[in-house]
Amino acid sequence: MPIYLYLDRRTFIHRLHPTVKILTIVAIFWSVYWVDSPLWLLPLGVLLLAGAQITRAWPNFYSLRWLFILVIFATTLTWIVFYRQGKPLLHLGPLFVSRASLEYGFGRGIKLAELLATSVLFLSTTKVEEFAYGLGEMGVPYRVGFAITLAFRLVPLFIDSALTVVQAQSLRGYDFESGSLLTRLRRYVPVTVPVFMGALRKANNMAMALEARGFGYSARPTSYVHYEVRPLDVLMLVGVGLLSAAYFLIYYTGRGAIAPR
Amino acid sequence: MKTALEPQSPIDPAGGAEAAADAVALHEVSFTYRTAQTPALLNVRLRQRAGEMIGIMGASGAGKSSLVKCLNAVIPGFEHGQFAGIVQIHGRAVKQAQVSQMAPLVGMVFQDFEAQLFSTNVAHEVAFAMEQVGLPPDEIRSRLGPALAAVGLTGFEDRDPTSLSGGEKQRLAIASVLALRPSVIVLDEPTTDLDPEGRAEVFDLIRRLRDLGLSLIIVEHETEEMRECNRIVVLRDGQVIADRPPDQLLSDRSLLAESGIRPPGLNQVLWALGIDAHARNIEEAEALIRRALPLLARTDEDRGACTAEPPDSIAVSDSGGPALVEIDNVTHIYDGAVRALDQVSLTINPGEFVAIIGQNGSGKTTLAKHVVGLLKPDCGRVMLGGRDRAALRPIEAATLVGYVFQNPDHQIFAGTVGEEVAFGPRNFGLPADEIERRCERVLKAVGLESMRGQDPFLLGRGERQRLAVASILVLQPRLLILDEPTTGLDYPQQRRMMELITELNRAGTAIVIITHTPWLVAEYARRAVLMRKGRKLFDGPVRELFNREELLGSAAFRLPEVTALGWRFGITALTAEELAAALRRSG
Numbered sequence: 001m002p003i004y005l006y007l008d009r010r011t012f013i014h015r016l017h018p019t020v021k022i023l024t025i026v027a028i029f030w031s032v033y034w035v036d037s038p039l040w041l042l043p044l045g046v047l048l049l050a051g052a053q054i055t056r057a058w059p060n061f062y063s064l065r066w067l068f069i070l071v072i073f074a075t076t077l078t079w080i081v082f083y084r085q086g087k088p089l090l091h092l093g094p095l096f097v098s099r100a101s102l103e104y105g106f107g108r109g110i111k112l113a114e115l116l117a118t119s120v121l122f123l124s125t126t127k128v129e130e131f132a133y134g135l136g137e138m139g140v141p142y143r144v145g146f147a148i149t150l151a152f153r154l155v156p157l158f159i160d161s162a163l164t165v166v167q168a169q170s171l172r173g174y175d176f177e178s179g180s181l182l183t184r185l186r187r188y189v190p191v192t193v194p195v196f197m198g199a200l201r202k203a204n205n206m207a208m209a210l211e212a213r214g215f216g217y218s219a220r221p222t223s224y225v226h227y228e229v230r231p232l233d234v235l236m237l238v239g240v241g242l243l244s245a246a247y248f249l250i251y252y253t254g255r256g257a258i259a260p261r
Numbered sequence: 262m263k264t265a266l267e268p269q270s271p272i273d274p275a276g277g278a279e280a281a282a283d284a285v286a287l288h289e290v291s292f293t294y295r296t297a298q299t300p301a302l303l304n305v306r307l308r309q310r311a312g313e314m315i316g317i318m319g320a321s322g323a324g325k326s327s328l329v330k331c332l333n334a335v336i337p338g339f340e341h342g343q344f345a346g347i348v349q350i351h352g353r354a355v356k357q358a359q360v361s362q363m364a365p366l367v368g369m370v371f372q373d374f375e376a377q378l379f380s381t382n383v384a385h386e387v388a389f390a391m392e393q394v395g396l397p398p399d400e401i402r403s404r405l406g407p408a409l410a411a412v413g414l415t416g417f418e419d420r421d422p423t424s425l426s427g428g429e430k431q432r433l434a435i436a437s438v439l440a441l442r443p444s445v446i447v448l449d450e451p452t453t454d455l456d457p458e459g460r461a462e463v464f465d466l467i468r469r470l471r472d473l474g475l476s477l478i479i480v481e482h483e484t485e486e487m488r489e490c491n492r493i494v495v496l497r498d499g500q501v502i503a504d505r506p507p508d509q510l511l512s513d514r515s516l517l518a519e520s521g522i523r524p525p526g527l528n529q530v531l532w533a534l535g536i537d538a539h540a541r542n543i544e545e546a547e548a549l550i551r552r553a554l555p556l557l558a559r560t561d562e563d564r565g566a567c568t569a570e571p572p573d574s575i576a577v578s579d580s581g582g583p584a585l586v587e588i589d590n591v592t593h594i595y596d597g598a599v600r601a602l603d604q605v606s607l608t609i610n611p612g613e614f615v616a617i618i619g620q621n622g623s624g625k626t627t628l629a630k631h632v633v634g635l636l637k638p639d640c641g642r643v644m645l646g647g648r649d650r651a652a653l654r655p656i657e658a659a660t661l662v663g664y665v666f667q668n669p670d671h672q673i674f675a676g677t678v679g680e681e682v683a684f685g686p687r688n689f690g691l692p693a694d695e696i697e698r699r700c701e702r703v704l705k706a707v708g709l710e711s712m713r714g715q716d717p718f719l720l721g722r723g724e725r726q727r728l729a730v731a732s733i734l735v736l737q738p739r740l741l742i743l744d745e746p747t748t749g750l751d752y753p754q755q756r757r758m759m760e761l762i763t764e765l766n767r768a769g770t771a772i773v774i775i776t777h778t779p780w781l782v783a784e785y786a787r788r789a790v791l792m793r794k795g796r797k798l799f800d801g802p803v804r805e806l807f808n809r810e811e812l813l814g815s816a817a818f819r820l821p822e823v824t825a826l827g828w829r830f831g832i833t834a835l836t837a838e839e840l841a842a843a844l845r846r847s848g
Contacts, residue, residue: 008419127385128381129380149379153379161671165671165672171663171733172672172732173656173688173736189674191674194672197670202373205371208335209376210379211338212360212361212364212371213390213437214364214390216361217362217364217393218393222391222396222401224401224405225385
């Protein structure tokens with residue numbers, strides 16, 4: 001199982017300053033946030049696809065393809081049902097479909113997929129250590145940055161341990177798919193107890209090993225890697241700054257919203 | 262900033278210039294864990310001169326890990342409890358130091374290598390500790406190369422630590438403590454989770470570190486590598502009961518037996534021949550035996566042994582029915598890329614005792630998981646009891662084959678031992694009186710009948726391992742597969758586990774063990790299957806495998822010392838007693 005999404009490539013996006021990368025995802029999140037219309041979400045989508053092409057991050061997108069498909073479809077369908085504005089194209093009992101609800105639902109699906117794609121691109125091009133470094137440069141305390149990197153490290157370990165526990169219990173006839181909701185919840189106990197106990201033990205061992213390696217010795221540890229801010233970083237910052245401003249303007253002038261027709 | 266080391270206490274009993282020459286000194290150290298009734302350490306005294314290599318041995322729960330944790334203030338800084346006594350590093354007392362502040366002085370390597378690697382590449386991992394103590398970036402960069410070179414990982418800088426083998430991971434952990442240049446390095450069971458190749462890599466490195474003049478303290482269960490220590494300290498119930506050079510300590514039979522330490526294979530042979538000595542290596546053992554050979558009298562027992570069948574030719578109790586397991590040309594590919602099994606075929610008959618051996622990643626566990634149905638073959642098929650594995654209902658499969666996972670903690674969840682064992686039969690809907698009868702029987706078989714009402718989480722590792730066996734055994738499988746059943750157990754616990762397995766085999770259950778421990782294969786299994794890179798390299802009697810040096814070498818499997826010694830006399834022996842008897846006959 002791949003533990004990290006990081007892909008070791010030598011593209012200009014990989015080489016951006018970690019802080020610039022963090023500000024870039026914030027800018028893209030910000031831009032996505034202000035618009036609902038699929039028309040205005042489209043340019044951002046194109047930008048992200050170009051990012052995937054430049055960074056050659058397609059393997060990650062491919063392995064997460066079902067997540068993307070699920071996010072787009074489930075969100076679109078849900079919002080089509082709940083968004084009840086505009087002239088109905090179809091109105092059957094609780095089912096209400098208008099051009100506006102289609103647009104809104106599809107917009108929501110695209111929006112979530114874009115947020116996901118931005119995160120995938122960020123993790124494909126940024127090592128967790130760079131992430132922590134970038135946060136540190138932005139004034140986030142070292143321990144907070146480190147906790148984030150550790151979470152990335154722990155999650156796959158726990159998933160792996162949970163899978164082993166499920167296998168071990170299934171060989172003892174464990175079946176968590178049948179019965180009422182309550183019985184099914186109770187049936188999770190044989191999995192949750194060993195996973196939880198294992199996680200506690202692992203976390204304890206890890207904390208001990210961390211301290212034994214000097215974690216906590218100094219409030220401001222040094223970093224052996226140093227990232228220079230280069231002209232390309234400045235250019236990127238200007239670019240994403242303009243992007244953020246443009247999208248706020250689109251929102252402010254009312255263009256990014258769905259007009260119920 | 263607070264300092265880790267305070268000037269020597271005026272009440273320090275060892276005091277003076279002599280103490281300053283010691284790398285490590287413990288004076289009357291006692292510690293009781295907060296939740297425990299009895300002390301984990303009691304009035305421990307220990308001195309290590311700079312450059313010495315000291316081994317710490319003893320049964321599980323004797324206090325070995327607690328002792329080494331005192332050296333870098335994990336006790337009492339991280340593990341809380343009642344602490345008394347003085348711990349000194351280079352003559353200065355460690356008082357109330359934070360664990361992190363001890364890092365530049367005492368490097369600590371733990372057994373659990375997954376839990377001590379935190380970074381996404383090897384270079385970051387080695388830099389981690391140096392960054393923590395605030396070394397300037399240039400200094401960190403200049404130390405990186407030598408640290409990696411010392412452990413043989415030059416060129417691995419950009420590798421993801423999770424992609425390394427067990428031995429490489431442990432060497433990386435050692436590199437990351439070496440980079441801080443501590444004068445004392447402590448290794449707490451560094452090879453327990455490694456295959457023979459990984460063990461050899463780590464012990465080669467330990468020897469190199471000793472030659473560089475570092476002070477080393479190693480906690481270890483296996484005896485053979487400990488012969489190279491300057492001294493071995495034996496603990497029992499938290500107390501030091503012996504502190505002697507290896508040749509004195511490892512020849513003290515009663516001490517080893519009382520302390521739950523396995524005598525080295527070479528000594529076992531010498532003792533079986535009535536030679537009361539200690540051999541440091543095979544050459545020495547051979548010379549001792551050659552000298553004594555003409556004087557060795559043949560006993561009646563040996564004459565009996567001449568006619569007795571060797572253990573591997575004992576007839577397999579075959580009920581005449583179909584094979585229990587037939588694996589036919591099975592191939593398995595992980596993630597569409599890694600060929601974990603490559604056209605493997607294997608038959609297991611009722612009553613057999615098979616050991617599957619091979620390096621980590623050779624496909625042993627993948628193979629076993631196909632038998633129990635946790636994995637499906639990409640090609641080929643698996644038959645159980647003459648029927649297709651895929652067509653069997655879960656209950657039918659469970660009564661044919663049971664699988665005990667390596668770590669018992671992956672399955673233990675219930676409030677009592679009895680409940681834990683009853684979980685399986687209850688899932689399969691067996692009647693209550695039948696469940697009761699079976700629980701009683703298996704708990705007795707594994708020796709846990711008196712603990713039926715106890716909380717499984719309060720049991721020791723050996724007992725939890727036996728509980729895991731019981732909870733599978735209760736389903737009455739005809740074949741029991743055990744993945745590394747002795748990992749993490751001390752010698753008496755290992756013996757007890759293997760005797761339990763042998764008992765089950767005698768009662769008719771076929772056994773497959775997956776193991777890295779050469780002497781277990783030699784002493785207990787009758788048939789061996791050797792795997793390498795997803796292929797079956799050998800399948801036949803253990804004795805035949807142990808005659809094929811080139812085959813074992815190519816799969817990085819080390820011969821048990823007893824067998825290697827036997828070769829010097831042209832004998833393939835699996836146990837010390839067998840070799841002794843053969844030598845007497847030839848003498």
